[in-house]
Amino acid sequence: GAGVSQSPSNKVTEKGKDVELRCDPISGHTALYWYRQSLGQGLEFLIYFQGNSAPDKSGLPSDRFSAERTGGSVSTLTIQRTQQEDSAVYLCASSYYTGELFFGEGSRLTVL
Amino acid sequence: DAKTTQPPSMDCAEGRAANLPCNHSTISGNEYVYWYRQIHSQGPQYIIHGLKNNETNEMASLIITEDRKSSTLILPHATLRDTAVYYCIVRVVYTGNQFYFGTGTSLTVIP
Numbered sequence: 417g418a419g420v421s422q423s424p425s426n427k428v429t430e431k432g433k434d435v436e437l438r439c440d441p442i443s444g445h446t447a448l449y450w451y452r453q454s455l456g457q458g459l460e461f462l463i464y465f466q467g468n469s470a471p472d473k474s475g476l477p478s479d480r481f482s483a484e485r486t487g488g489s490v491s492t493l494t495i496q497r498t499q500q501e502d503s504a505v506y507l508c509a510s511s512y513y514t515g516e517l518f519f520g521e522g523s524r525l526t527v528l
Numbered sequence: 529d530a531k532t533t534q535p536p537s538m539d540c541a542e543g544r545a546a547n548l549p550c551n552h553s554t555i556s557g558n559e560y561v562y563w564y565r566q567i568h569s570q571g572p573q574y575i576i577h578g579l580k581n582n583e584t585n586e587m588a589s590l591i592i593t594e595d596r597k598s599s600t601l602i603l604p605h606a607t608l609r610d611t612a613v614y615y616c617i618v619r620v621v622y623t624g625n626q627f628y629f630g631t632g633t634s635l636t637v638i639p
Binding site: 420457458507516517518519521522 | 571629
């Protein structure tokens with residue numbers, strides 16, 4: 417595709433449910449990032465994938481959060497047992513090796 | 529990565545130059561300065577980056593002081609569509625590490 421694609425664009429879920437957010441990076445980009453942005457706040461780094469290297473998970477806020485990247489392309493961010501404080505926009509970005517980031521439009525998660 | 533300090537908000541008159549400052553006093557010799565902006569409800573957009581020389585592209589100019597402890601992003605003729613949050617980031621390139629975004633400067637262009 418022409419840009420980074422994220423789905424769903426909006427997700428409303430009930431507290432305690434699991435959610436999966438998907439990111440399709442730009443074709444050929446080796447690096448993929450997940451960020452979280454709460455209302456009125458800056459971007460909070462979550463996790464980073466680069467090629468076949470082990471991902472940098474240092475930003476994941478708890479063990480309820482996990483992410484995988486299959487075949488070096490599509491990535492899925494999973495949040496288990498969602499809490500209200502997980503409500504935010506989840507942004508995915510990709511880059512060619514360590515070049516500038518290209519962001520998707522984000523997935524807005526609302527936990528009731 | 530070095531931390532950056534930016535004013536939380538700024539105003540600029542439409543058609544005037546917008547000068548957005550950033551302090552990065554602990555920047556290392558191999559760290560680049562990057563600028564991104566985020567227009568409301570959209571993903572951040574790359575603007576420009578540089579190491580020590582001033583840079584210019586179709587969007588903006590980046591002025592980096594000689595000691596590299598601060599920089600200024602210049603939007604030469606601000607328009608209403610430039611209203612956004614502007615993030616200044618310093619980052620080592622070619623090591624594959626992540627970008628750390630601060631809280632940025634909220635720029636409002638006034639008609």
